[in-house]
Structure formats: structure tokens, C-alpha cells
Amino acid sequence: MAAGSFIDTHTHLCDPRFDADREAVLARAAAAGVGRLVEVGDSPEDWPKVLALCRAAGPAQAVRCALGLHPYYAESCSESLLCRLEQEASAPEVAAIGEIGLDYARAQVAPQVQQAALRRLLAACRSAGKPAVIHCREAYADLRLILRELFPSPPGDRRFWGVVHCFSGAPEDAEALVASGWAVGADGPVTYPKNEALREAFRRVGPGAAVLETDSPYLPPQSLRGKRNEPAAVPEIAATLAALWGLPLEEAARRTSGNAEELFGWGDRGHKT
Numbered sequence: 197m198a199a200g201s202f203i204d205t206h207t208h209l210c211d212p213r214f215d216a217d218r219e220a221v222l223a224r225a226a227a228a229g230v231g232r233l234v235e236v237g238d239s240p241e242d243w244p245k246v247l248a249l250c251r252a253a254g255p256a257q258a259v260r261c262a263l264g265l266h267p268y269y270a271e272s273c274s275e276s277l278l279c280r281l282e283q284e285a286s287a288p289e290v291a292a293i294g295e296i297g298l299d300y301a302r303a304q305v306a307p308q309v310q311q312a313a314l315r316r317l318l319a320a321c322r323s324a325g326k327p328a329v330i331h332c333r334e335a336y337a338d339l340r341l342i343l344r345e346l347f348p349s350p351p352g353d354r355r356f357w358g359v360v361h362c363f364s365g366a367p368e369d370a371e372a373l374v375a376s377g378w379a380v381g382a383d384g385p386v387t388y389p390k391n392e393a394l395r396e397a398f399r400r401v402g403p404g405a406a407v408l409e410t411d412s413p414y415l416p417p418q419s420l421r422g423k424r425n426e427p428a429a430v431p432e433i434a435a436t437l438a439a440l441w442g443l444p445l446e447e448a449a450r451r452t453s454g455n456a457e458e459l460f461g462w463g464d465r466g467h468k469t
């Protein structure tokens with residue numbers, strides 16, 4: 197596998213669980229061929245940390261970030277937060293706005309409040325000209341309604357409006373999202389033996405609209421179950437998708453990285469060899 201072939205499009209390496217060995221985790225990722233990462237900031241408190249991680253990245257890796265407001269914190273979606281988000285999102289390290297979205301499984305925030313915040317944050321994506329990184333748990337029907345209303349047709353000038361990260365919906369949700377200009381993110385759960393419906397979703401999506409992500413330290417793939425996840429696990433997720441699509445691993449890496457490059461406007465900067 198060519199060095200730097202993979203892109204982990206969703207990490208939380210600023211999480212305190214990486215405080216003791218963040219450098220080693222990044223080195224293992226580089227050794228596993230994960231040459232680029234997108235680090236995600238869930239709240240304004242995280243934004244300076246994820247920007248600092250991008251700026252401190254060594255030569256073996258390129259790190260960009262997404263700044264957002266997780267649905268857990270939707271109640272704090274104020275005018276001043278949106279202003280600050282639009283300002284900070286203009287930095288060259290900021291590849292996207294996110295994660296933002298709907299979480300009816302875990303968020304202690306009323307669905308109406310989450311939906312109102314999501315609409316305002318999606319408007320911020322459009323005015324900043326940045327793709328959206330969307331988090332969605334047990335809320336696919338409402339998410340699809342909101343996206344259809346705010347993004348009624350696929351973008352004309354690029355392939356994706358954004359990505360529904362850690363896709364966990366039904367195969368029909370994946371097909372509908374992809375048809376309207378959204379990429380879908382595949383994580384560790386696609387490797388779990390029981391998740392046949394999730395694999396069916398990625399089988400139907402095919403290699404044209406899927407991106408790889410670990411959501412580290414969360415969502416470990418089968419080989420790390422019960423442990424902390426890390427970006428070096430990306431090839432395991434890629435191998436599962438390659439098998440679904442009937443492609444060699446290298447081709448699955450090339451296709452998913454190409455999708456991520458288009459999604460984030462992040463052209464190859466010499467990381468492929």
C-alpha cells in the first residue's frame with residue numbers, strides 16, 4: 197500500500213484519552229498509510245485545540261479540521277456563536293463546518309431545539325462556502341427533510357454538499373442522501389459481524405460517495421472492540437468496504453481518498469507515492 201494513501205476524515209484526537217501518547221498515535225497512523233486526517237471540534241471550547249493540532253502537525257501527516265457544534269450542545273447556538281464560527285471557519289486549516297446535526301438517541305436537548313440549531317448552522321455552511329460534517333443518530337427521517345429543504349438539488353460546482361459522518365441509517369437513507377449530493381462516512385461498526393444492513397448500505401452506495409473515518413477514540417472496528425480507537429484502524433474499515441465492492445484494497449483507498457479530496461477541497465499535496 198502506498199504511503200499516505202488513506203484519509204481519516206473524522207477524528208477526535210484532542211480528546212484527553214490521547215493526552216499521554218498523541219504523538220505515537222499519529223506516528224502509527226502515518227505508518228499505516230493514513231497520511232491525512234480531519235480533526236473535529238464539537239464545541240467552541242474545542243475549536244482552539246483542533247486548530248492548534250492542525251498547526252502542529254509534522255511532515256509525515258497533514259491535519260485539517262472541522263469546527264462545529266454537536267447536537268449535544270444545540271441549546272448554545274446563539275447569534276454570537278454563529279458569528280465566531282463564520283470568522284474562525286475562514287482559516288485555511290478549516291476544511292468544513294461540523295460536526296452539527298441531530299441526535300435523538302443521546303442528546304439531552306429537545307428535537308425542535310436541535311432542528312432549529314441545525315438549520316442555522318447549515319445556513320452558516322452556505323455563507324462560509326464550506327462543506328458540512330453531519331452527525332445523525334436515530335433521526336434520519338427529520339435529517340432528510342431538513343436537508344431536502346435547505347439543499348434541494350445536488351451542488352452544481354462540486355460533488356458534495358458535505359458528509360453524513362458515521363452513517364448509521366437504512367440502505368434507503370444512504371441512497372437518498374447520496375442522490376442529493378451527500379457523501380457518507382464509514383466507521384468501525386461496518387466491520388462488526390452482525391451489521392449486515394449497514395454493509396448493505398455501503399454496498400449500494402458503492403465507491404463513488406463513501407469516505408473513511410474512525411471517529412477516534414470512539415467506534416473501534418472489530419479488531420479493537422472494547423478498546424480506544426485510533427486512526428491506524430482506517431485500513432481495516434477500507435478492507436471491509438473493498439470486499440463489499442469487489443475491489444483491491446488499494447483501489448478502495450484511491451476511490452475513498454478521491455471522494456474526501458473533493459468533499460473537503462483538499463487536493464493531493466504530494467502525500468501519495
Ligand SMILES: [Zn+2]
Binds near residue numbers: 295332361362
Ligand atoms: Zn458524531
Ligand SMILES: [Zn+2]
Binds near residue numbers: 207
Ligand atoms: Zn465525531
